[in-house]
Amino acid sequence: CSYFGLPLTIYMVKVSYDQKPFRKTVMQVFDGKVISSPSDTTQVGKMLIEQNPNSNGSLGCAISEAVEKAVTTPNTRYVLGSVLNQVLLHQSVIGLECKTALEMYDEYPDIIIGCAGGGSNLGGLISPFMQDKITGKANPRIIAVEPASCPSFTRGKYSYDFCDTGKITPMAKMYTLGSGFMPSANHAGGLRYHGMSPILSKLYHDGYLEATSVEQSKVFKAAVLFSKLETILPAPESAHAISGAIDEALKCKESGEAKTILFGLSGTGFFDMPGYNDYLTGKMTDYIPTDEELEKSFATLPKVD
Amino acid sequence: CSYFGLPLTIYMVKVSYDQKPFRKTVMQVFDGKVISSPSDTTQVGKMLIEQNPNSNGSLGCAISEAVEKAVTTPNTRYVLGSVLNQVLLHQSVIGLECKTALEMYDEYPDIIIGCAGGGSNLGGLISPFMQDKITGKANPRIIAVEPASCPSFTRGKYSYDFCDTGKITPMAKMYTLGSGFMPSANHAGGLRYHGMSPILSKLYHDGYLEATSVEQSKVFKAAVLFSKLETILPAPESAHAISGAIDEALKCKESGEAKTILFGLSGTGFFDMPGYNDYLTGKMTDYIPTDEELEKSFATLPKVD
Numbered sequence: 001c002s003y004f005g006l007p008l009t010i011y012m013v014k015v016s017y018d019q020k021p022f023r024k025t026v027m028q029v030f031d032g033k034v035i036s037s038p039s040d041t042t043q044v045g046k047m048l049i050e051q052n053p054n055s056n057g058s059l060g061c062a063i064s065e066a067v068e069k070a071v072t073t074p075n076t077r078y079v080l081g082s083v084l085n086q087v088l089l090h091q092s093v094i095g096l097e098c099k100t101a102l103e104m105y106d107e108y109p110d111i112i113i114g115c116a117g118g119g120s121n122l123g124g125l126i127s128p129f130m131q132d133k134i135t136g137k138a139n140p141r142i143i144a145v146e147p148a149s150c151p152s153f154t155r156g157k158y159s160y161d162f163c164d165t166g167k168i169t170p171m172a173k174m175y176t177l178g179s180g181f182m183p184s185a186n187h188a189g190g191l192r193y194h195g196m197s198p199i200l201s202k203l204y205h206d207g208y209l210e211a212t213s214v215e216q217s218k219v220f221k222a223a224v225l226f227s228k229l230e231t232i233l234p235a236p237e238s239a240h241a242i243s244g245a246i247d248e249a250l251k252c253k254e255s256g257e258a259k260t261i262l263f264g265l266s267g268t269g270f271f272d273m274p275g276y277n278d279y280l281t282g283k284m285t286d287y288i289p290t291d292e293e294l295e296k297s298f299a300t301l302p303k304v305d
Numbered sequence: 306c307s308y309f310g311l312p313l314t315i316y317m318v319k320v321s322y323d324q325k326p327f328r329k330t331v332m333q334v335f336d337g338k339v340i341s342s343p344s345d346t347t348q349v350g351k352m353l354i355e356q357n358p359n360s361n362g363s364l365g366c367a368i369s370e371a372v373e374k375a376v377t378t379p380n381t382r383y384v385l386g387s388v389l390n391q392v393l394l395h396q397s398v399i400g401l402e403c404k405t406a407l408e409m410y411d412e413y414p415d416i417i418i419g420c421a422g423g424g425s426n427l428g429g430l431i432s433p434f435m436q437d438k439i440t441g442k443a444n445p446r447i448i449a450v451e452p453a454s455c456p457s458f459t460r461g462k463y464s465y466d467f468c469d470t471g472k473i474t475p476m477a478k479m480y481t482l483g484s485g486f487m488p489s490a491n492h493a494g495g496l497r498y499h500g501m502s503p504i505l506s507k508l509y510h511d512g513y514l515e516a517t518s519v520e521q522s523k524v525f526k527a528a529v530l531f532s533k534l535e536t537i538l539p540a541p542e543s544a545h546a547i548s549g550a551i552d553e554a555l556k557c558k559e560s561g562e563a564k565t566i567l568f569g570l571s572g573t574g575f576f577d578m579p580g581y582n583d584y585l586t587g588k589m590t591d592y593i594p595t596d597e598e599l600e601k602s603f604a605t606l607p608k609v610d
Binding site: 002003021022025026028029030031224227228229231233268270271273274276277280 | 307308326327330331333334335336529532533534536538573575576578579581582585
C-alpha cells in the first residue's frame, strides 16, 4: 500500500498484537495503521469488548471490525488474505511453480501436504494437482494439516456459517467450529480461524482431500528437527506441513515404499522466535478444545433451511 | 555446526544477548550453547566482571573469552566472523557476484559503498573492484560507512593494538579506538567493534578507501525510506550503506551527474524490530563518543617500538 500510495488500516488480532509486536512494527515501517482488535473504533468491536473485556480477539473478530470500517468509510475497500476464492486463485501460483519444478526433475508427487488455517496456502499449493485428481489424470493423496487447537476440518461441522464473529459478512458453506469459537492464545496464529475455505471444504466433504490435526509441541519438534537438517528455520504454520511430511516419510521408511512427497514450506520463522524459545525452554503447552467446548460453539451456528 | 555434528559454544556480547534474544534462540534451535559475555566461564570474563560488574560486554570481550576457552579446551577451535584476512577472502564472493551481475548489465560502478564494523562485509564487497583500482584498470570511489558511535576509521588511530579486550590475541596494525573502548549499547550491534580489519586499514591509510560515519537515527531514517521504496526491510548494519548511497545519489541529483552506485545490502532487519520500534516511537537516541572518551581509550594502546 505504501508503495502504491494507498493509506492502510490493519485490524490485528489482539493476542497477535501483544505476542508478536514485530509484525506490527513491520507494518508500521510501511506506514500501515495497526489497530488491536477488538477495538473501540467500531460498533462490533465495542460490542465484543462489552461481552468479554478480556477478549484475546480472533480472526473472526478482526474481520468483523475491518468489514464494518470498510463499509462505513468512503472510498475504502476490505481485503482478506485467506479463505476467499480469489485468494486461493491468487495463491495457486505456488502450486503451478511446484508442478513445473517437479516436471523439471521428471517427478510427480504421490502425496501433497499443506498447512491449513483458512486454507489459502493449502489451496494454492494443491490446486493444479487437485485438477489432475478431479479430471482423472493422476491420483495423489492430498493432506491438510491443521492445529489440534483449531480443528475446523477434523472436528468441525460442514454447515453454513458467518465468516466473522460479529456476523456481518455473508454466510459461506464450510467446515466450521462456529463463528463464536474463540481459539486459545497459542502460537500458530496464522492457522487460528474458525472456518475453512468453502472450496476446500467442498473438496474435503467429497473425499478429494484428507485432513489431520497436530498438537503445537509436535509442530515445534518437527520445526527444530527440520531446521537442523535443512538449515532453514520454518514458520510454525509451515511446520504443520513439515510435521505431516515427516509422519508420511516415516511410514514409507517402515513399509519400505518409495514415495515422492511434496509439502509447502511457506514462511520464515524469524518472527516466531518467542514460540521457539517457549518450546526450547519447556514452556510450551498444548491446547485441545473439549467436545463440550465445540458443542457450545456449534450451538451458535445460524439456522439455515 | 549442528549440520556437521560439531558441538558449538558461542560467546555473545551481553547487550546483544539481552536486547536480541531471538538471535540467541536461533542459535539454540541449532544446538548452539550460547553464553552471555562477559561470563564467569573464563578467567578473562571473571576479571572483566570484577572491573565492571555492570559491563554490557563488547565484541572485544567476547573474543577474549572465546579465545581463552578455545586454547584451554582440547580439540577446540576458535572462529571469528569478521576482521581477519581469511574472513575477508571468504566474503569476497559478495563482490565477485556483484561484479558479474553488473557485467551482465554492461555496468561498472562509479561508487561502491559498504557498511564497516570489523570490515569483513565491506572487504568482501569491494575486493574485486579494489583489485581493479590498485592495478589501474578502473578508478571507482570506495566508501566505508561506519556508525558515529564506534568510528574506528574516521576517528581512530592507525596503530598496533590487541584484537580483544582481554589482550590475549596477537596484535594487529589497524585503525582502532583502543581495545579498551566500550561502545554504547546501541542497536547496530554488528558494527560495534573497536578495530577495523588490517587489510582495510592499510587501504584506507594509503588512500584507496574513503570513510564516513553516520548517526543511528539517520541510519534508521534511511532504512525506513528504503523499506517503503523497495519493500525490503534492511538490517541496521546494511542501512549504514543505504544511508551512504542515498547521500551520494542526492549529490548526483543536485549536480545533474549520472553515476552508477553499488552498495551492499547484506542482511534482513527481521531480527531488529525493537530498533525499528524505538525509531518509529521516537525512543531512539544517538550516541557519539567525546574526544575525551576516545583519548582515554587511546591511552590504553600498547606501546610498540
